[in-house]
Amino acid sequence: MKNYKLAIVGATGVVGQKMIEVLHEKNLPISEYVFFASSRSAGKSLRFGDDVYVVNELTEDSLTHNFDFALFSAGSDTSLKFSPIAVQNGCIVIDNSSAFRMDDNVPLVVPEVNPDDINWNKGIIANPNCSTIQAVCALKPLDDSFGIKRIVYSTYQAVSGAGSKGIHDLENGIKDYCFNLDDDFDFSKENQSCFFEKDNNPNNCNLELDEKTNYKLEKFPYPIFNNCLPHIDTFLENGYTKEEEKMINETRKILGKPDIAITATTVRVPVFNSHCESINIEFEKSFNLEEVFRVLKNAPGIIVQDEPNNDLYAIPTNVSGKDEVFVSRIRRDFSIKNGLNIWVVADNIRKGAASNAVQILEKLIK
Amino acid sequence: MKNYKLAIVGATGVVGQKMIEVLHEKNLPISEYVFFASSRSAGKSLRFGDDVYVVNELTEDSLTHNFDFALFSAGSDTSLKFSPIAVQNGCIVIDNSSAFRMDDNVPLVVPEVNPDDINWNKGIIANPNCSTIQAVCALKPLDDSFGIKRIVYSTYQAVSGAGSKGIHDLENGIKDYCFNLDDDFDFSKENQSCFFEKDNNPNNCNLELDEKTNYKLEKFPYPIFNNCLPHIDTFLENGYTKEEEKMINETRKILGKPDIAITATTVRVPVFNSHCESINIEFEKSFNLEEVFRVLKNAPGIIVQDEPNNDLYAIPTNVSGKDEVFVSRIRRDFSIKNGLNIWVVADNIRKGAASNAVQILEKLIK
Numbered sequence: 001m002k003n004y005k006l007a008i009v010g011a012t013g014v015v016g017q018k019m020i021e022v023l024h025e026k027n028l029p030i031s032e033y034v035f036f037a038s039s040r041s042a043g044k045s046l047r048f049g050d051d052v053y054v055v056n057e058l059t060e061d062s063l064t065h066n067f068d069f070a071l072f073s074a075g076s077d078t079s080l081k082f083s084p085i086a087v088q089n090g091c092i093v094i095d096n097s098s099a100f101r102m103d104d105n106v107p108l109v110v111p112e113v114n115p116d117d118i119n120w121n122k123g124i125i126a127n128p129n130c131s132t133i134q135a136v137c138a139l140k141p142l143d144d145s146f147g148i149k150r151i152v153y154s155t156y157q158a159v160s161g162a163g164s165k166g167i168h169d170l171e172n173g174i175k176d177y178c179f180n181l182d183d184d185f186d187f188s189k190e191n192q193s194c195f196f197e198k199d200n201n202p203n204n205c206n207l208e209l210d211e212k213t214n215y216k217l218e219k220f221p222y223p224i225f226n227n228c229l230p231h232i233d234t235f236l237e238n239g240y241t242k243e244e245e246k247m248i249n250e251t252r253k254i255l256g257k258p259d260i261a262i263t264a265t266t267v268r269v270p271v272f273n274s275h276c277e278s279i280n281i282e283f284e285k286s287f288n289l290e291e292v293f294r295v296l297k298n299a300p301g302i303i304v305q306d307e308p309n310n311d312l313y314a315i316p317t318n319v320s321g322k323d324e325v326f327v328s329r330i331r332r333d334f335s336i337k338n339g340l341n342i343w344v345v346a347d348n349i350r351k352g353a354a355s356n357a358v359q360i361l362e363k364l365i366k
Numbered sequence: 367m368k369n370y371k372l373a374i375v376g377a378t379g380v381v382g383q384k385m386i387e388v389l390h391e392k393n394l395p396i397s398e399y400v401f402f403a404s405s406r407s408a409g410k411s412l413r414f415g416d417d418v419y420v421v422n423e424l425t426e427d428s429l430t431h432n433f434d435f436a437l438f439s440a441g442s443d444t445s446l447k448f449s450p451i452a453v454q455n456g457c458i459v460i461d462n463s464s465a466f467r468m469d470d471n472v473p474l475v476v477p478e479v480n481p482d483d484i485n486w487n488k489g490i491i492a493n494p495n496c497s498t499i500q501a502v503c504a505l506k507p508l509d510d511s512f513g514i515k516r517i518v519y520s521t522y523q524a525v526s527g528a529g530s531k532g533i534h535d536l537e538n539g540i541k542d543y544c545f546n547l548d549d550d551f552d553f554s555k556e557n558q559s560c561f562f563e564k565d566n567n568p569n570n571c572n573l574e575l576d577e578k579t580n581y582k583l584e585k586f587p588y589p590i591f592n593n594c595l596p597h598i599d600t601f602l603e604n605g606y607t608k609e610e611e612k613m614i615n616e617t618r619k620i621l622g623k624p625d626i627a628i629t630a631t632t633v634r635v636p637v638f639n640s641h642c643e644s645i646n647i648e649f650e651k652s653f654n655l656e657e658v659f660r661v662l663k664n665a666p667g668i669i670v671q672d673e674p675n676n677d678l679y680a681i682p683t684n685v686s687g688k689d690e691v692f693v694s695r696i697r698r699d700f701s702i703k704n705g706l707n708i709w710v711v712a713d714n715i716r717k718g719a720a721s722n723a724v725q726i727l728e729k730l731i732k
Contacts, residue, residue, distance in 0.1 A: 150701055151701075152518050152699075152701070154631075154644040156522065156633065156635065174540055174543055174544060175544060177544075178540060178541060178544035221677040222683070223683065226636075227681050227682050227683050228635060228637060228682060229679075229681055230644075230694065230695050230709045231677065231679060235674035235675065235677075238697065239674060239695070239696070239697030240697060261701035262701050263646065263699040263700065263701040263705065263707060265646075265695065265707055265709065267522065267642070269522065269594060269635050269636070270635070270637065271593060271594060271636065272592055276594045276596070276633070278520040278596075278631040278633065280520075280629065280631075308601035308605060309601065311587040311597065313595075313596055313597060315588055315593050315594065315595055315596075316592065316593050316594060317588070317592060317593050328596065329605070330605070331604065333518075334629065335516055335518070335628050336516065336627060341629060341631055343596045
């Protein structure tokens with residue numbers, strides 16, 4: 001059995017870090033790991049299990065040294081510049097950026113959905129957008145059984161999807177709020193006083209927080225703490241965001257169905273990790289709900305968590321850290337023939353990025 | 367000009383408090399205000415402008431004393447028990463609970479949408495669900511112009527909609543997070559350290575927060591801090607929540623169109639105040655986007671805030687404290703003939719509850 005040599009490009013980012021963590025968990029037949037990042041992060045130390053690795057600066061020479069595989073997660077510009085060099089030198093690139101996703105010469109792969117597309121790769125395999133990955137995991141088995149005609153996506157996306165700067169914005173917002181509290185966080189007190197209480201009036205609640213922030217926003221145009229921002233990635237001419245466009249185009253490509261009607265509204269919410277999606281589906285065929293439950297329960301990588309009577313449904317804090325895609329709130333949409341509503345939650349950094357890329361690598365090795 | 371006598375039932379709650387605030391702003395021709403609450407809150411003092419009022423305990427005798435109007439916001443049980451007494455004694459009740467909303471003998475009113483329904487009241491006028499009010503303000507002018515065929519709602523609802531216990535759950539979650547931070551919230555530091563940094567590794571981010579909470583949840587079955595809960599009000603047999611059912615039924619009743627096809631997914635998000643809604647609409651008639659913008663800009667109580675090029679769109683922190691309904695992200699849904707997506711934000715305690723009720727009162731007085 002061959003032992004492979006693997007490069008991780010963008011190793012110090014939120015996704016790169018998680019790739020390293022997932023690689024350590026998987027214990028693949030890899031004999032050599034080399035971690036790359038920009039000059040800004042080069043020289044930093046990264047843990048890999050009990051070992052400590054020093055991060056190398058990514059240069060034009062870096063990927064010419066007999067790598068079998070490279071996992072890229074350093075943005076589109078880095079992928080566009082450095083992945084051709086890797087490919088020319090015999091390396092297969094699994095790219096987490098959006099650079100090649102819609103390229104007809106590049107397969108866009110979710111291993112549970114279209115594993116065979118890996119086979120026609122010409123050196124680059126694209127890892128889909130996080131929101132798309134979790135959606136198609138749930139949609140593929142339903143499409144196979146009932147034929148999807150139309151999808152309406154509304155997303156609830158965590159800040160980790162925006163990288164460490166997004167995480168900092170939420171964290172600084174939380175700290176700023178606490179810093180401005182009058183009391184001293186004494187949880188031993190019998191009755192917590194309300195921040196909103198003012199004028200010595202125990203019920204005069206001020207629900208409007210001061211708009212000023214005492215911290216610098218690193219990522220988002222507005223505070224994400226205590227807010228919902230209907231704005232992920234940049235705006236396009238037609239009023240959609242790139243994130244919405246990605247969900248529409250990537251879903252079609254991965255399902256291999258360019259004609260599925262899809263629309264999307266993508267929204268950032270003040271959650272650290274794990275994306276949620278409210279998905280409304282119209283099928284070609286009729287169905288009964290028992291079939292839908294059975295199809296989803298038997299689908300690879302899916303956990304059905306849907307017991308309304310026990311208040312059991314998927315939520316970000318319970319899904320973070322897991323590789324499966326969780327499906328809840330499965331119910332008929334009575335407003336249309338063959339309509340269904342589902343609620344889909346997944347760890348956007350694991351299944352939405354790092355784990356999916358490592359699963360592709362696993363398939364390549366096997 | 368007559369000076370009226372007004373009762374406020376549930377005066378110490380989040381909505382009751384806001385009713386008092388809005389009443390003070392409006393300065394209506396009311397000569398006597400009497401505040402009622404349960405025995406638990408009776409005796410408390412409430413501010414009304416510069417005056418301080420003592421809250422009375424609500425008893426079966428309370429509303430027999432020549433009140434012209436009563437604003438109820440104390441839950442369905444209180445409304446069911448005490449509003450008939452008020453009506454028998456010549457008082458008109460504006461009820462914020464869900465008790466009478468779908469009663470065929472009770473008008474369900476949003477003043478910008480169906481003001482004339484006030485006229486056929488038989489003593490009780492119902493104030494709609496918060497999520498419904500803001501939706502129909504945006505939908506009514508569009509329905510008048512293009513005829514709504516179907517609506518898909520996905521909501522992003524603030525904790526204030528769940529009352530003071532909901533607010534406490536979010537606040538205690540935030541405090542608990544800060545309380546467990548290692549550092550001392552020093553915002554003078556040049557580089558904020560990341561809560562997720564561990565193992566002395568500046569990039570080893572742990573995105574999974576501890577599931578344990580050091581505080582008692584007062585309202586929600588799970589922490590709402592750092593979470594999205596697809597569960598508002600109780601679950602019904604068909605898998606929908608009562609909140610979702612309310613949005614469906616109340617929208618139809620207020621628009622006077624029992625045949626509009628509607629489905630809904632309602633979700634609680636970690637935001638203190640102001641609900642957001644992703645609304646997907648299918649119209650009967652064709653439209654062009656310029657018409658949609660014009661129709662919405664000319665609609666009463668609507669502010670169109672939609673300049674993607676300037677990153678301008680409605681968000682909870684900017685809408686809280688305002689009475690208008692904000693509409694953003696207005697764009698064609700290319701997945702269907704005559705489809706439109708919009709993003710609707712409003713202060714759920716003001717326009718979604720208190721302000722709408724006081725606006726009904728204003729209409730009654732005029």
